Amino acid sequence: xxxSEVRGRIxxxxxxxxxxxxxxxxxxxxxxxYALMNxxxxxxxxxxxxxxxxxxxxxxxxxxxxxxxxxxxSYSLVHDDLPAMDNDDLRxxxxxxxxxxxxxxxxxxGDALLTAAFELLAEDDGLSAQQRLRLVQVLSRxxxxxxxxxxxxxxxxxxxxxxxxxxxxxxxxxxxxxxxAAAVQMGAICALADSDPLTExxxxxxxxxxxxxxxxxxDLLDIEGDTATLGKTQGADLQLNKPTYPALLGLDGARxxxxxxxxxxxxxxxxxxxxxxxxxxxxxxxxxxxH
Numbered sequence: 295x296x297x298s299e300v301r302g303r304i305x306x307x308x309x310x311x312x313x314x315x316x317x318x319x320x321x322x323x324x325x326x327x328y329a330l331m332n333x334x335x336x337x338x339x340x341x342x343x344x345x346x347x348x349x350x351x352x353x354x355x356x357x358x359x360x361x362x363x364x365x366x367x368s369y370s371l372v373h374d375d376l377p378a379m380d381n382d383d384l385r386x387x388x389x390x391x392x393x394x395x396x397x398x399x400x401x402x403x404g405d406a407l408l409t410a411a412f413e414l415l416a417e418d419d420g421l422s423a424q425q426r427l428r429l430v431q432v433l434s435r436x437x438x439x440x441x442x443x444x445x446x447x448x449x450x451x452x453x454x455x456x457x458x459x460x461x462x463x464x465x466x467x468x469x470x471x472x473x474x475a476a477a478v479q480m481g482a483i484c485a486l487a488d489s490d491p492l493t494e495x496x497x498x499x500x501x502x503x504x505x506x507x508x509x510x511x512x513d514l515l516d517i518e519g520d521t522a523t524l525g526k527t528q529g530a531d532l533q534l535n536k537p538t539y540p541a542l543l544g545l546d547g548a549r550x551x552x553x554x555x556x557x558x559x560x561x562x563x564x565x566x567x568x569x570x571x572x573x574x575x576x577x578x579x580x581x582x583x584x585h
Contacts (some may be wrong), residue, residue, distance in 0.1 A: 295353065297579075300340040300360075303353070305331065307361050324393050325403040326410075329368045333386035335585075337508075337576075338363045338477040345481025345497065345573045349489070358418035359429055359480040362411040366437050367473055369407035370446075372400050379450070391406060408437070421484065428483050436476035449536070457537040461504060463504065465537075469566025470512075471505025499562035504577050507555035510548055511581045513538040517545070552581040 295303070308330045317323040339360035346356040375382040375390040383393050392400035415429045435441055445468030457465070467508065478501040482489050517540055539548040559577040563570040 295340070295343050295347070297335065297337070297340050300343055300451060301334075301336045303343075303357075304336050304339050304361060304364055307357060310437050311361060311414060312410075315413075317358045317406075321395070321399060322402060322406060325399050326406055327389060328394060329372050329391050329403055329407060329546075330365065332368075332388055332391075334364075334368075335583075336364065337580075338367055338473055340576070341474065341501075341573075342481040342484065343479035344576065345478050346485040348568055348570065348572060349482055349485035349493075351481075351485030354482060355420060358414050358420070362414045362429075362433060363473065363477055363480060365407045365411040365414070366433060369411075370437075370442060370473075371403040372404040372407070374446070376400060425483055429480055432476050432479045432483065441468055441472030441476075445472065451535055455537070457542070459542055462537055462539065462542060466506055466509040467502065470509045471502060474505040474508060475501035476548040477501070496562050496566050500559045500577075503555045503559035503562060504580055507552050507559065507577065508580050510539045510552040510555065511583065514545065514548055514552070515539055515583075515585065556581055 308327070312323070312326060312330070317326065342356050342360040342363060343353060346359075349355065371385060372391045375385055376392055382390055384390060388394070390400075391403055397404070411433065412430055415426055415433065418426055418429075421429070437443070444567055445465050447467055448465040452461075452465070466559055475498065476498045479494075482493070482497060516538065539551060542548075543551055556577045565576055
């Protein structure tokens with residue numbers, strides 16, 4: 295599947311699934327649709343599908359996991375844009391959820407997307423109970439206090455403060471890398487009831503490398519991109535005085551770091567006995583994208 299095909303598939307799954315939810319408030323329903331359908335690369339669902347198919351699974355086996363992960367990612371963006379967090383007015387070229395609706399609705403929309411994601415996983419009768427349980431474990435760990443939330447807390451507590459490269463990488467391993475790593479893990483779980491340790495290690499190393507590479511490129515785009523192409527406010531990190539890879543390494547140093555991380559991702563895939571070209575190509579795309 296291409297990224298474009300994944301975007302189309304997710305776009306068709308969103309109304310189908312949300313239509314099955316018993317959403318008792320029409321404004322909340324509208325805001326949930328808005329947050330999920332508001333564009334996006336769908337990189338994390340793509341990783342779920344690509345990993346699942348690489349290991350012999352089908353697209354339908356990965357549908358629930360791909361959508362659940364995108365729901366968690368979308369919730370995190372809704373909350374990240376709030377005035378108490380990054381206070382951003384623009385997301386994916388459109389008004390952020392709290393601007394399009396209001397702040398209380400945005401908070402509740404994020405809450406609803408997060409909880410609905412786990413309902414979706416639990417009710418996926420296309421997978422075994424063991425697979426569903428593992429998916430819930432992986433996603434909850436990646437999204438929670440040992441993953442993305444921890445990264446957000448580290449980020450907010452260091453605005454205007456200096457960080458070492460090691461500290462910055464640790465923060466982004468949690469904030470950005472945790473959900474990207476979860477996408478790869480979840481794709482493998484959808485395809486295989488049990489995977490061998492070598493495959494798990496290779497995919498984990500790959501995911502960790504592209505997760506950081508993704509953030510390095512984001513930091514570069516915050517400086518070198520433009521608001522129209524990015525779909526969010528250019529220079530937002532600079533305005534908030536957030537620690538970034540270019541601030542620590544310079545532009546050339548950050549580009550070299552991104553390339554080194556992608557090389558590490560390729561190396562991680564080299565030991566697998568399946569065709570890894572799709573994941574390898576995605577690693578290259580991550581540091582050449584313009585938004």
